[in-house]
Amino acid sequence: xxxxxxxxxxxxxxxSSLGKGIISxxxxxxxxxxxxxxxxxxxxxxxxIDPGTLNPYEHxxxxxxxxxxxxxxDLGHYERFLNINTSQANNITTGRIYQNVITKxxxxxxxxxxxxxxPHITDEIKRCIKILxxxxxxxxxxxxxxxxxGDIESLPYVEAVRQLKWEMGNDCVVVHLTLVPYLxxxxxLKTKPTQHSVKALLELGVQPDILxxxxxxxxxxxxxxxxxxxxxxxxxxxxxSIDAExxxxxxxxxxxxxxxxxVMDKLGMSTDPKNADLTQWHRFxxxxxxxxxxxxxxxxxxxxxxxxxxKSIVESFVHAGAENGTDVExxxxxxxxxxxxxxxxxxxxxxxxxxxxxxxxxxIGGKIEAIKYARENGLPFxxxxxxxxxxxxxxxxxxxxxxGAHTTEIREDxxxxxxxxxxxxxxxxxxxxxxxxxAYPCDLKEGSKAHQIYRHLEISERHRHRFEFxxxxxxxxxxxxxxxxxxxxxxxxxxxxxxxxxxxFVGVQFHPEYKSTVAEPHPLFVGFVKAAxxxxxxxx
Ligand code: GLN
Numbered sequence: 404x405x406x407x408x409x410x411x412x413x414x415x416x417x418x419s420s421l422g423k424g425i426i427s428x429x430x431x432x433x434x435x436x437x438x439x440x441x442x443x444x445x446x447x448x449x450x451x452i453d454p455g456t457l458n459p460y461e462h463x464x465x466x467x468x469x470x471x472x473x474x475x476x477d478l479g480h481y482e483r484f485l486n487i488n489t490s491q492a493n494n495i496t497t498g499r500i501y502q503n504v505i506t507k508x509x510x511x512x513x514x515x516x517x518x519x520x521x522p523h524i525t526d527e528i529k530r531c532i533k534i535l536x537x538x539x540x541x542x543x544x545x546x547x548x549x550x551x552x553g554d555i556e557s558l559p560y561v562e563a564v565r566q567l568k569w570e571m572g573n574d575c576v577v578v579h580l581t582l583v584p585y586l587x588x589x590x591x592l593k594t595k596p597t598q599h600s601v602k603a604l605l606e607l608g609v610q611p612d613i614l615x616x617x618x619x620x621x622x623x624x625x626x627x628x629x630x631x632x633x634x635x636x637x638x639x640x641x642x643x644s645i646d647a648e649x650x651x652x653x654x655x656x657x658x659x660x661x662x663x664x665x666v667m668d669k670l671g672m673s674t675d676p677k678n679a680d681l682t683q684w685h686r687f688x689x690x691x692x693x694x695x696x697x698x699x700x701x702x703x704x705x706x707x708x709x710x711x712x713x714k715s716i717v718e719s720f721v722h723a724g725a726e727n728g729t730d731v732e733x734x735x736x737x738x739x740x741x742x743x744x745x746x747x748x749x750x751x752x753x754x755x756x757x758x759x760x761x762x763x764x765x766x767i768g769g770k771i772e773a774i775k776y777a778r779e780n781g782l783p784f785x786x787x788x789x790x791x792x793x794x795x796x797x798x799x800x801x802x803x804x805x806x807g808a809h810t811t812e813i814r815e816d817x818x819x820x821x822x823x824x825x826x827x828x829x830x831x832x833x834x835x836x837x838x839x840x841x842a843y844p845c846d847l848k849e850g851s852k853a854h855q856i857y858r859h860l861e862i863s864e865r866h867r868h869r870f871e872f873x874x875x876x877x878x879x880x881x882x883x884x885x886x887x888x889x890x891x892x893x894x895x896x897x898x899x900x901x902x903x904x905x906x907x908f909v910g911v912q913f914h915p916e917y918k919s920t921v922a923e924p925h926p927l928f929v930g931f932v933k934a935a936x937x938x939x940x941x942x943x
Contacts, residue, residue, distance in 0.1 A: 408536030409670050410575040411545045412564050414611070416552045416600025417582040421617045422653075424477035426580055426644065427547045428484035429654040433663035435485055436679025439542040442535055443481040444493045445474075446528070447549040448556035452498040463711030467867045467917055468493070471841025476714045477547065479917070483718055484654070486922040492538075495531045497556065503527050520559055528563035552579075553603045565608040576669045579604060579611035580644070583618040583626075592620055594630050601634040612669045613640045615662070621645060640665050651688055651721075651921070654681065687725050687921050694730035698935045701750055703773045703790075704759035705766035707735040713759055715916035716787070722924035723932040731932055736773070738766030746772045754942070755783040755907075755935030758790030760867070760914065764813045771797045782942060783907035783934040785927065788868050791910030792825045795872060795900060798885045799824045803876075810870050825870040828896070839866045843891055843913070845898040851888035852909060853899045856930040862889070864898070864913035872897035872912070907934035 415423045431441040455473035466479040472491035535544045550557040581597040627641040642660045706712035724731040756777045770793040777784040786794040799808030810825035847854045889899025902908040919925035
């Protein structure tokens with residue numbers, strides 16, 4: 404387009420969980436549908452350097468980018484909606500901002516000066532915001548500010564936005580997401596929380612340009628006018644965001660409300676009267692909402708109380724389901740509740756089994772029992788990361804007869820000596836004790852199931868793990884019927900295992916779920932859902 408990058412800031416007020424990530428991704432989708440290049444960035448106000456060490460119960464899934472950044476799960480939404488790759492630069496935390504500033508301070512960059520929140524922390528925030536526009540030539544950079552306006556933690560971010568608004572003038576716009584609650588007793592929608600939230604922003608020197616109002620009921624023209632009057636915005640800049648049936652409806656709802664046009668208008672850009680081109684999106688949504696069949700897939704994990712812990716897996720099933728014309732019903736199974744006496748019962752009625760990623764020892768026993776059942780009963784199985792690791796441990800114990808087979812991730816003081824089927828291979832990884840993160844190449848074996856699924860021999864997938872298959876045992880595995888069908892060409896690490904004699908049994912050391920998007924559903928999920936529909940159905 405050859406013009407300056409425009410910056411869109413998305414803040415949130417009244418309460419958390421209003422769906423800033425989905426609104427940001429939806430706005431980005433509309434701008435992308437108009438032919439613009441867009442990326443989205445998330446600024447998180449917590450002090451961890453990244454969410455890598457956070458318990459999934461705290462923060463949901465940790466999303467991993469191509470360049471190996473451990474990031475907020477909203478980046479998953481951005482990638483799934485836009486079909487673009489994000490990177491470390493797309494997720495910044497307060498911890499990282501302070502770390503950068505303190506590192507500079509130690510290097511003597513601020514010699515003689517007192518290092519302060521303003522200007523040093525805010526300058527670093529501004530630098531991180533502008534990096535994407537400066538280095539990549541995007542037409543739009545959308546920056547989502549995590550947290551809720553009024554929180555102590557987000558103050559420096561709002562201050563950075565205030566300064567940027569002053570510096571950039573017409574090249575930036577602030578979208579504020581608020582809640583318009585419905586009071587059942589009064590039978591009315593209430594605008595006061597929105598008014599207060601905008602006041603809170605104004606106290607910090609930021610006048611929002613556009614208000615996106617989350618609501619359970621339609622906003623009347625009068626109500627929009629009232630909000631506009633109290634909050635100093637144009638009535639057309641009060642955008643209704645009504646509760647949607649699925650997150651994938653939100654771009655279309657925002658299109659009806661003309662959010663893209665209002666934003667572009669505020670940025671002084673002319674808009675083509677034609678709507679954004681969302682043909683592919685409509686096709687996906689139509690298939691997603693009108694499935695011809697239903698299948699049940701069991702998802703075994705240990706964080707299932709919080710479904711967000713498996714966000715990308717759930718969304719990958721949505722994409723793969725739409726591709727197959729199938730509704731995938733996920734049956735959540737707690738790994739700690741599965742044992743040898745109840746496994747048949749727990750897995751009855753399922754057409755497929757997915758064993759999820761995870762860390763630590765808790766729940767491994769239940770995962771192994773579930774995999775044994777799937778292997779012995781021809782139930783389609785997909786094991787991801789720890790799920791694949793449990794599959795090889797199960798095979799070693801029950802087919803190779805190696806009773807002590809385990810991963811060295813378990814406690815060092817384990818009662819029995821461990822046969823290390825999975826271990827931290829420090830020499831190979833040259834980074835023992837840390838994780839293999841981000842994209843790595845993988846060569847598939849010609850004619851394998853993995854090859855049929857991917858239809859390529861050379862693939863690249865994202866990783867997030869420390870333990871690796873111990874190649875000392877590979878020949879034994881292959882002679883007994885579990886083959887390594889995907890190998891890392893650089894270091895011979897096993898990346899994919901499968902059982903050719905089983906109808907559909909695949910374990911992957913990487914995380915396919917991070918690469919599934921609406922435009923490109925992941926082939927492993929598409930293949931797994933298809934197999935569950937065909938093979939799994941006959942088992943029930
Ligand atoms: N805990 C295992 C490892 O670090 C598996 C990790 C995962 O499932 N993401 O190797």
